[in-house]
Amino acid sequence: MKHWIRRSFKTRIFFTVLLVSLLPLIICDVIMLPILIAHSEQKLAQESAQQMRLIQTALTDVMDSLNRSLRELSRDKTVFTMFSENSADDSALYALLFQAATNTGNYAGIGLYDDQGICRYAINGTNLGSVLPTDWGVLYAAGQSAEPVYADGSGDTVFYAAICVRDEEQAIAGYVAFSLDDNGIDRLFSAVNNTPTDILLLNARWESLYHTRSSQGDTVAAALRQQLLNGEKLTGTGGEFAYLVEKEQTSGFFIVVQNPKILTDTIVRAFYLISILMGVLCLLLCFWGAWLLSRHLSRPIQELSHAMGEVERGRYEVRLRENREDELGLLSKGFNRMTREYLLNLKRSVQRQKELNDTRLRMMQAQLNPHFLYNTLDSMKWLGAANDMPQFAEMATDLAFILRSSITGSNLIPLQKELELIEHYINIQSIRFEDRFTCEIDIAERYQSCLVPKLVLQPLVENAILHGVAGQDDGYIKISAHEEANALIVSVSDNGCGMPEEVLEQLNSPDKRILGEHLGLHNVDSIIKLYFGASYGITADSGLGRDTRVSVRLPVIRKEETDAQDFDR
Amino acid sequence: MKLNFFALLLCFVIAVVSSTAAASSSADSFAPDDNIRLVIYTSHKVEIYQPIIREFEQRTGIWVQVTSGGTNDMLRQIALESDYAQADLMFGGGVESLDAYSDYFDELPADIGEGLDTHATVSGKWLPFSLLPVVLIYNSKLVTRPPESWANLLDSRWSGRIAYASPDISGSSYTALVTLLLAIPGDDEEILRLFYQSLEGKVLESSGYVVDAVSEGDCLVGITLEETALKGIAAGKEIGIVYPADGTSSVPDGIAIIKDCAHRENALAFIRFVLGADVQRRLITSYYRHSVLSALMDDDTQAQEIQLLDYDIQWASVQKDRILMLWNQMVAGE
Numbered sequence: 030m031k032h033w034i035r036r037s038f039k040t041r042i043f044f045t046v047l048l049v050s051l052l053p054l055i056i057c058d059v060i061m062l063p064i065l066i067a068h069s070e071q072k073l074a075q076e077s078a079q080q081m082r083l084i085q086t087a088l089t090d091v092m093d094s095l096n097r098s099l100r101e102l103s104r105d106k107t108v109f110t111m112f113s114e115n116s117a118d119d120s121a122l123y124a125l126l127f128q129a130a131t132n133t134g135n136y137a138g139i140g141l142y143d144d145q146g147i148c149r150y151a152i153n154g155t156n157l158g159s160v161l162p163t164d165w166g167v168l169y170a171a172g173q174s175a176e177p178v179y180a181d182g183s184g185d186t187v188f189y190a191a192i193c194v195r196d197e198e199q200a201i202a203g204y205v206a207f208s209l210d211d212n213g214i215d216r217l218f219s220a221v222n223n224t225p226t227d228i229l230l231l232n233a234r235w236e237s238l239y240h241t242r243s244s245q246g247d248t249v250a251a252a253l254r255q256q257l258l259n260g261e262k263l264t265g266t267g268g269e270f271a272y273l274v275e276k277e278q279t280s281g282f283f284i285v286v287q288n289p290k291i292l293t294d295t296i297v298r299a300f301y302l303i304s305i306l307m308g309v310l311c312l313l314l315c316f317w318g319a320w321l322l323s324r325h326l327s328r329p330i331q332e333l334s335h336a337m338g339e340v341e342r343g344r345y346e347v348r349l350r351e352n353r354e355d356e357l358g359l360l361s362k363g364f365n366r367m368t369r370e371y372l373l374n375l376k377r378s379v380q381r382q383k384e385l386n387d388t389r390l391r392m393m394q395a396q397l398n399p400h401f402l403y404n405t406l407d408s409m410k411w412l413g414a415a416n417d418m419p420q421f422a423e424m425a426t427d428l429a430f431i432l433r434s435s436i437t438g439s440n441l442i443p444l445q446k447e448l449e450l451i452e453h454y455i456n457i458q459s460i461r462f463e464d465r466f467t468c469e470i471d472i473a474e475r476y477q478s479c480l481v482p483k484l485v486l487q488p489l490v491e492n493a494i495l496h497g498v499a500g501q502d503d504g505y506i507k508i509s510a511h512e513e514a515n516a517l518i519v520s521v522s523d524n525g526c527g528m529p530e531e532v533l534e535q536l537n538s539p540d541k542r543i544l545g546e547h548l549g550l551h552n553v554d555s556i557i558k559l560y561f562g563a564s565y566g567i568t569a570d571s572g573l574g575r576d577t578r579v580s581v582r583l584p585v586i587r588k589e590e591t592d593a594q595d596f597d598r
Numbered sequence: 599m600k601l602n603f604f605a606l607l608l609c610f611v612i613a614v615v616s617s618t619a620a621a622s623s624s625a626d627s628f629a630p631d632d633n634i635r636l637v638i639y640t641s642h643k644v645e646i647y648q649p650i651i652r653e654f655e656q657r658t659g660i661w662v663q664v665t666s667g668g669t670n671d672m673l674r675q676i677a678l679e680s681d682y683a684q685a686d687l688m689f690g691g692g693v694e695s696l697d698a699y700s701d702y703f704d705e706l707p708a709d710i711g712e713g714l715d716t717h718a719t720v721s722g723k724w725l726p727f728s729l730l731p732v733v734l735i736y737n738s739k740l741v742t743r744p745p746e747s748w749a750n751l752l753d754s755r756w757s758g759r760i761a762y763a764s765p766d767i768s769g770s771s772y773t774a775l776v777t778l779l780l781a782i783p784g785d786d787e788e789i790l791r792l793f794y795q796s797l798e799g800k801v802l803e804s805s806g807y808v809v810d811a812v813s814e815g816d817c818l819v820g821i822t823l824e825e826t827a828l829k830g831i832a833a834g835k836e837i838g839i840v841y842p843a844d845g846t847s848s849v850p851d852g853i854a855i856i857k858d859c860a861h862r863e864n865a866l867a868f869i870r871f872v873l874g875a876d877v878q879r880r881l882i883t884s885y886y887r888h889s890v891l892s893a894l895m896d897d898d899t900q901a902q903e904i905q906l907l908d909y910d911i912q913w914a915s916v917q918k919d920r921i922l923m924l925w926n927q928m929v930a931g932e
Contacts, residue, residue, distance in 0.1 A: 164876045170656060181652055234655045234662075235628075257629050258663055274628060283628065 039327035046319035054311050058304045065300075069291040070271065077273040077286045083221040084228060084284055085275050091134055091217060092179075092190070092279035095207050098129040099177040099192040102141075102205045111150070112143060112194055112203035119150075126152045136213035137190070142168060142204040155208055167191045168204050179280040181232055185210045187239045188232070190280070214239050227270075229253075229285035238282065253285065268294025329357040333364060345372045399436040403429055420460050427453035435484055441560075443588055444510070444519070445477040447486050451508065454487055458494050466494065466504025472519075476510045479517050480586040482556050488549030489521040489567075489579050496547070497525025497577055516565070517585045522578040528571035536569040536579070550579065557581060630661045636864040638662055639676065641669040641690035642851075646885055654871050660864050669769065673699045676856055686859035687868060689727070692769050693852040694915045696724040703854040704862070710869060715892040726850030727872060728881045729888035731824045731904050732774045734840040735761075737812050745819055747844040748781040751796060752789075758798035761811035761820030766922055768805040774821045775921065776914045777847040780907055787924060794928045801929070813837050828886035845907030850890055 034040050102108055107125060111117035126139050130153055138155035140148045146163040148155060161168050167180035167189035177192045191206035218228050218241065229246060230239035235254040240246025245266075252266045253274075263272040265287065273286045292300070332349055339347040345368050349361035406429040413422030430453045434446070448470055455468045468490075490506065498504025501524075510519045528536075532547060554567040561584050571577035640647045644666065651662045665672075669691035676688060680702050688696065688703070696703070700723040711725055734751070736744040745751055751760060765772040775790075782789050802808060805822060812820040813835035820837075827839050853872060855865045871877060878889040888901045895901055 165653060165880065166656075169653075169876070173657075180656055232656075233659075234630075234652075236652060236655075255663075258635070258661065260626065260629060276628065 037327075038330060039323045042323035042326055043319045046322055047315050050315040050319070051312065054308055058308060062300055062304060066292055066297055073271050073288055073291055074273065077226075077271065077288050080222060080224065080226050080288075081273050081275050081284065081286050084218060084286065085277060087217060087221045088277050088282075088284060089279055091136060092277060094133040095137065095190045096177050096279055098132050099190060099205055099207065102126075102129055103192045103194050108141065108205065109194060109196075109202065111141065113196055122150055123152065126150060133207065134217070136217050137207040137209045138213075140206050140208065142206060144201050144203055146204070149203070154210065155206075161204075161206065163201075163204075167206060171204050171206070172201050179232075179282065181236070181238065182208060182210075187211060187214055187230065188280075188282070211239065215241070225289070227287040229287060231283040231285060233281040233283070235283060249287070250285075264294075268297075326357075329353065329361060333360065336364060336368075340368060345375065399432055403432045403436070406432065424457050424460055427456045431457075431487075438483070440483055441480040441586075442483050443477065444472065444479045444481050444517075447481055447483065448472065448477075448508070450484070451486055451490055454490060455506075458491075462494070462499065462504075465502050466498040466506060468506040468508070470508045472508065472510040476512075476517060476519075478588050479583070480588060481517075481519070481581075481583055482560055485553050485556065485581060485583075486519060486521065488553050489581065492547060492550055492579065493521050493523040493525065493577070496528070497523035500526065512585060513582075515585060517583045518580050519583065520578050520580040522576060524576050527573045527575045528569060528577050529573060533569055533571055536567060539563075553581065557583065632860070634658075634660050634864070636660050636662045636687065636861050636868060637685040637859075638664050638687045638689050638868070639672040639685045639856075640664060640666045640688075641672055642666070647689065650872060650877055650880075653877075654868055657871070658864075658867060660867070662868075669695050673702075676702050680857070683856050683859045685856055686861045686865040688852075688854045688856060689868075689872075690851050690853070692773070693724055693726055693850050694911050695769065696852045696854050697911065697915065700724070700854075702857055704857045704859070706855060706869070707866070710866065710873070713893060714873070714890050715895055724852040724854035725869060725873065726890045727853045728878075728885070729848045729850050729890060729901070730770070731841070731848040731888065731906075732770070732777050732846050733822065733824045733827055734842055735809065735812050735820045735822060735827045735830075735837045736840065737815055737818055737836060738838040739836050740815055741818050741838075744838060744840050745842075746840065747842045748778045748846075749844060751778070751819070751821075752782070752792050753796075756819050757796050758800055759818040760797055760800070761802060761808045761817035761822075762797060762800075763802040763805040763808055765925060767803065770805050770823050771821070772918065772922070773847055773849050773909075773914070775925075776917070777845075777907070777909060778821075779921075780909065781842060781844040781846070786921075790921070790924055791928065794925070799929075809835055809837060824888075825886045832886070841904050843905060845905045847909035848888065848904065848906055849909060849911065 034044050102125065105125060107117060107121055111122060122141075126141075130137070130139055135153065138153040139151065140155040140159075141150040142148050142161055144163070146161045146168050148157055148159045148161070151157045151159075163169060163172060166183065167178065168191060170178040170180050171191040171193040174193070175195075177190055180189050180191070182188045186208040187210055189206050189208050191204050193201055194203045194205060196202045214230065222228060227241045228239075229237065229241075229250060231250055231253075232238055235250065235257055237246045237250030240249065249265050253263055253272065256263050256265075263274065264270075265272060269290060270287045271290050273288075275284050276282075277284055329349070336347045336349055347368065348365050351358060351362050351365065353361065406425045410422045410425035410429065413419070413425055431450055434442075434450045438446075451470070459466075486508070490508070493506050494504075498506060505524045507522045508519070509522070510517060512518070536547070536550060550567055557565045557567070565582050565584065567579060567581055569577065569579045571579075638647075638651070647664060647666065651664060654660065655662055665675075665685065667675075672688060673691065673695060676683075676685065677699060679685070703723040705722050706725060714726065734745055734748075745753070745756065750756075762774075763771040765775045775793075778793060779786050779789055800817075802811060805826070808820040808822040809826055809830035811817045813830065824839065827837060830837055831839070853869055855862060855869070859865060873891070875891065875894065878891045878894050881887040881889050882894065882898055882900075888898055889895060
């Protein structure tokens with residue numbers, strides 16, 4: 030369960046919200062209701078206990094006075110004489126009985142019964158001449174005891190209290206009996222109970238003697254007795270009353286105080302029912318709310334997670350909805366922006382790759398033509414030799430060399446190789462210009478091995494021939510090299526017609542874009558700058574009608590240094 | 599941490615609930631110990647059993663729990679509970695019914711039946727409690743010459759005017775039918791047929807209606823228990839009683855201890871009490887019944903007047919199915 034809840038963000042939110050909203054309700058139901066009920070029961074129990082003390086005191090007072098009077102009467106000479114000799118002073122006897130009635134609060138009728146159970150003297154409602162059986166009920170019980178006895182009443186009498194009068198041989202001479210009817214007990218209890226409390230009087234075996242609502246007394250008493258014997262809580266016939274029971278010590282009777290419950294079982298049941306219904310309602314609401322909230326929060330995240338998965342599978346065009354303004358909306362927008370950028374980058378990258386492939390293709394195509402030309406030149410060389418045209422053969426050989434050099438080998442070559450290429454070029458131009466110029470290469474041995482970009486000097490020499498010495502008969506070109514501040518300066522000088530001022534300015538300015546016919550120089554400058562940076566390149570020194578010198582400034586790189594630094598780009 | 603919180607909450611709830619339970623009042627301290635308890639099933643009416651039981655309680659201090667109901671219901675209940683006896687004593691019910699359920703009752707000590715009249719048949723499993731003679735009643739205003747014997751009932755004078763409850767429904771009615779069959783000499787089935795003819799199909803639903811049917815003049819004569827008739831007279835009904843000259847039955851109701859009961863000693867004390875002179879005397883003085891004590895029978899002048907025939911409980915029990923079948927055939931063949 031725990032694992033299941035923790036596995037999903039949605040269920041976590043869902044159960045957290047559910048718990049937070051339901052816990053107070055459950056606490057309220059489980060704790061508050063019992064406290065409320067207990068409190069009301071306690072309050073009632075306290076009130077009942079207070080009433081019980083009053084009732085118990087009153088009843089015990091009466092019972093004690095009955096006991097005292099019974100004992101006094103049983104020992105009284107007048108009474109004894111009446112029983113034993115069957116004669117008495119009636120007025121003295123009645124005076125005695127009235128005195129006893131007063132002493133006991135006038136609640137009870139009093140009768141003197143002879144040994145046959147016939148009533149000989151009676152006051153306060155007891156009938157003269159009435160008979161109580163001596164083998165049954167109260168007189169039987171009194172005959173079995175020397176002390177006052179209490180027994181269930183019969184007819185209107187609620188209970189009897191009686192004592193046996195004995196002669197010297199302990200034989201039964203007669204009985205003294207007090208009888209209490211409903212009236213007497215009503216008076217007794219109404220003196221101490223002016224509340225709507227009901228009072229039951231039970232005998233020692235919890236059988237009904239008296240009840241302030243006499244019509245229900247027997248049913249309630251029977252129910253209470255059954256509950257007592259079954260060891261159940263005393264709830265009576267319904268759940269509407271609370272009961273408190275105390276024993277009256279003198280008679281052994283039980284007093285039951287019956288008070289209507291503040292919270293009857295019906296109300297308590299209704300409370301529980303309502304709280305259960307509320308609980309169910311809240312549960313449903315919480316369920317619904319928690320579900321909505323968890324879905325509201327988790328859906329964008331699920332969508333994001335799903336979109337991530339799509340992106341992982343390469344579908345970069347996936348987009349999240351951007352209809353929210355909160356943090357999750359920002360997250361969605363961020364995701365969309367990210368995928369858009371990524372897609373754009375990808376397109377660029379693809380484009381570049383495509384361009385690269387095109388370039389490679391073109392390069393390969395470009396390589397195809399020189400090979401073909403080279404092979405043709407080679408054929409022309411042999412053709413020239415075969416047809417005795419040495420200059421033709423020589424030109425073809427030189428051109429083939431130049432061509433081969435230009436398409437093979439690395440882009441950086443030793444200066445020595447470049448100079449070889451220059452020599453072949455000059456050979457061709459010498460034939461073309463019928464030896465009207467001479468060229469001198471004056472480069473120290475130590476510079477021969479310096480690496481220079483391929484074909485970097487050829488355009489300079491070409492420039493010197495075509496724009497310098499072309500129109501002269503004694504043209505002179507000199508190629509020299511020197512080192513200056515750790516840079517190799519290779520210069521091509523000529524004694525030609527000089528360079529126009531604007532071309533010179535262009536050559537010496539950083540921006541060499543507009544060089545017109547001197548495109549070769551521009552290319553050389555560009556190549557050098559590309560390879561070595563802006564501090565290297567071409568400079569020119571000339572003027573119209575003067576000697577011209579064009580120099581290239583290169584870093585001094587010996588052949589061995591190329592092992593550590595790759596310029597072959 | 600989470601667990602601790604819930605544990606704390608649980609403790610709190612338990613504390614609250616238990617304090618609530620403690621606040622409720624308990625009267626356990628007043629409940630009697632098991633050794634002063636007795637559980638009685640009775641088929642007697644409340645006006646009979648209640649004073650007797652209360653007096654018993656007063657004298658012994660034993661708490662009696664009573665469940666009352668029809669004889670057959672109570673006996674069936676006892677049979678149902680035979681594995682775990684809920685009651686200690688069956689108080690009431692015709693002894694032939696108790697005899698039929700004797701498997702569920704315990705053997706009684708021999709001395710407990712001493713002093714009982716020999717007429718009240720004594721078994722080892724049950725004892726008789728009181729005698730209930732079957733009598734004839736008549737409307738004292740309408741009938742000047744009442745029937746004297748069972749045989750007189752077959753006289754055409756009473757045809758269709760006899761109040762008699764169905765023996766199929768009422769136990770006492772069946773006893774009366776058997777008594778009639780025993781009292782009138784001749785073939786059982788023939789006498790039964792003649793008696794049924796005398797009724798002219800008029801059979802009451804319950805034995806409780808017999809006295810009223812006679813006293814209200816609906817019927818002239820009736821067959822019922824002496825107790826019922828005497829109670830009717832005491833209540834001012836216009837009826838007279840005839841103790842049949844050709845003899846009547848006096849089948850006792852009984853008392854028995856249930857097998858494996860929890861309070862056997864108290865049950866025995868109760869039997870001794872109800873078979874004691876004090877209770878048996880009250881049967882005569884207060885309950886319109888007759889005592890089973892031979893000592894008291896001598897004082898019971900009424901009982902001495904009754905001509906008893908030799909009613910065989912065993913025979914009545916054995917023949918019950920046959921007689922009732924014949925009866926039902928006649929009812930159906932009408």
